[in-house]
Amino acid sequence: MRAHVIALSLLSAFTADAATVREDSHERAKPPGLTVKTTSGTFTGLVNSTTPNVRQWLGVPYGRPPLGSLRFMPPEKAPNYGAADAKAYKPICHQNSGNKSSLYWQLLPEYLNRDPESEDCLYLNIWAPRQPREKRVPVIIWVSGGGFKEGGGHALYQVPDQWVQRMQTHIVVTFNFRLHIFGFPGSPAASINAGLMDLRLVVEWLRDNIAGFGGDPNRMILYGQSSGNNMVLMYSYAHPKQPIVRGFIGTSGGTPATNPTTSPNFHNVAQVVGCANLTAAAELACMQTVDAPALQQAVDTINKDPNRGLFRPIADNVTVFTNLTERLEKGLVAKLPFIGGFMYNEPAVFLPFDPDATTAPAPIPIPGIEGLTCAIKQEVE
Template sequence: MLPSSSFALIGLILPTALCYDGLVVQTTSGEVHGFVNESAPLVRQFLGVPYAEPPVGKLRFAPPETKSHGGVINATAFAPVCIQQFSNSSTIYTAQVPQFLVNGGQSEDCLYLHIWAPALKTEDPQEQALPVFLYIPGGGFTSGGANSLYKIPDQWIQRTQSHIVVVMNYRLNVFGYPNAEGLTDANPGLLDQRMAVEWTRDNIAAFGGDPKRITLWGQSAGGASTSIYGYAWPDDPIVSSLICDSGAAGLLGSGDNQHTNFTFLAGLVGCSGLDAQTELSCVRNVSATTLENALSNYSINGTKPAISFTPFPDNKTAFSNTTDRAVRGLVAKIPAILGSNANEGAGFVAYTPDGPGAATLFSVTESVIACPVSKEIRTRNLVGLPTYRYQYAGNFSNISPVDWMGAYHSSELPLLFGTHYEFRGPSTSFEYNVSHAMEALWLSFASNPTGGPARWTAEEGYFAWPEYQQNTSSILLLASGDTLQQLVTGAGIDGNCTG
């Protein structure tokens, strides 16, 4: 890692070291103008690139429409995140690690991508198109987005100069998963994700990326989205591999078969007692802020019946029985990395200084994340899909400032994105080693998915991550105690899962 003084020095020679032609890129959305900044002088950044038409007016609750060519796009600032459902609950994220939360404004006009790519060097022009990560942020399908401090990949690309990262926004809560009776498509938020994949396929070569090596990667709700994506597009996945951090297809599962949630919310905003199409038209004319406030405040008050908006298993974009679908061959035949963290539960309980106790944390860890991930891995094993399984156990004080947090939900992301040292004190040398090892494995997989993840260092030699097989030591356990990596069985997770 270069010290800050080195960044400053590089910044001084920036005009002669880089080819600025790489900051103007022709895309299907328009001519995109990016930038380079002093904190990452070897990274081209293109922030706020539209990939679909604004989903407003008649397009609210509808599938996304392809973005028409819009002339010059000044891609120098994050686009607003999609409309967020808000809460007054205290969590580790609000109390201790707000860098996971989103920044900036929010808007219904939010279907934008954010792209980070290595700078073009005149003295060593890029000869080969680079592998691409297309990242789906998490947030429980109710919140989240690209503008999140811990999940900005500029320093990772600054260090390696060997890949491109694209981070998407997609519609959330009722805007993304309305499941209204008057609609043909229950889950436009999942269709947003597909359109982001299509846009990346069609345009990433202009940024130096390889459209044949796009890895769809997500965490939490983004991991669930990535997992279900393979079932939704079995014959034309476009992407070459999947990475699902702390998320699996089984996490999607609204049971609102009667569309009562949408009708109830419609009543809260003055659209009650209407037939399906009139109800839909009425709600489309309600301001986005009014809808957001009505849904959020109703949920905060704890009034019954509870209502929520997450992906509904419509058997087009989301599915209630993915095992059956896999057995029938209706799943993309591409490799995947799936895994979870040792203390996921800390991210799902109310925050108190002393925590809820080890038993509660373990129970929540297993039921909410670890067991659904385990089930999806068993399904993939059943039909012979190459799968690489991990558990992350890192407990670093600048990421987990309270003892009981440990390897909580999302805590691996600062190590993968290379942002772990930026808040609450410097990172240890071991923390850097873990970060670099995880980045190398993820990047190796994106570069050559069929070859499997691998890494080599002078100190440790060559390590090839084996495909996961049940009842064998093939889970990659990362950062447990002072051990960077080791292979273990799944007994500690799977032995406590049912179904």
């Protein structure tokens, strides 16, 4: 019964203190609480005709642009930008997308991020019920998937405005974080996972600011999908004593029990862009001066499989650890409820396919998933 109780306790946090939003044309014309003061500025959001009972703030900065000497480095807090509109998405972080025929590329473009890309990408988006409540509502922080090489805060299928419009019981936050070589460089001189540090900075920013949007900083959870799920799990091990959030949800992913401590890929890219034959520190400094498109092209040059990312989290023993089993045995993990799950046939979307085929492809089960789900089912029963 333990899994059942955990699931119910976490889900109850989302639905507590629900209230019905009254339709009112006058209030619709002048929505309350659209201008919010934060540590990074005072931002005015919007309400649109598609989801009129949802307040939206798009493109709110949470980190200083990671440019120049800040490239590959831990994120810094955003400065205060003063008053500004938050009514349009900002560019997503640089992607390293594949190009093979698949359901994603051919028939489901809403699953992809096709927006402008930039290194100046540390922004988040907030969707909240139209009417601010006397008692603040729970907050779901969505961590997008994409194999640590693609993803962002506003692929069409991830935009939660319809969900918030329908429920009126919670706030949803999405955000951009650094990806592939920019987020997980694996440099010997900077063996850090900047993308995971971006996640922590988002959580800290929300702790300090979400109350102004009507959210409860004491009822925030992380919800990740695929590699986003991996990031959620890594986060739980990296912050066992001060997780800030109150629970975790993960789908379609996991994290290995052990992780590599080094990778040759950063050095290989450095050789392509003219930063070879240098000390590790000099190589890093040189790579910080290379134009981002040149780095992107160099990654493509050395990558033999464009649908498989070269840059992933490595064990820095700060955000990712060499042996998670050992940390678990020592209790070095956030002791918070977790809900996890998979779809039985989800690998099929990555395979080549014929859009004109008349028969469905055979199911492709995830190895070992039956053992996992059966064990949970037995415990619940």
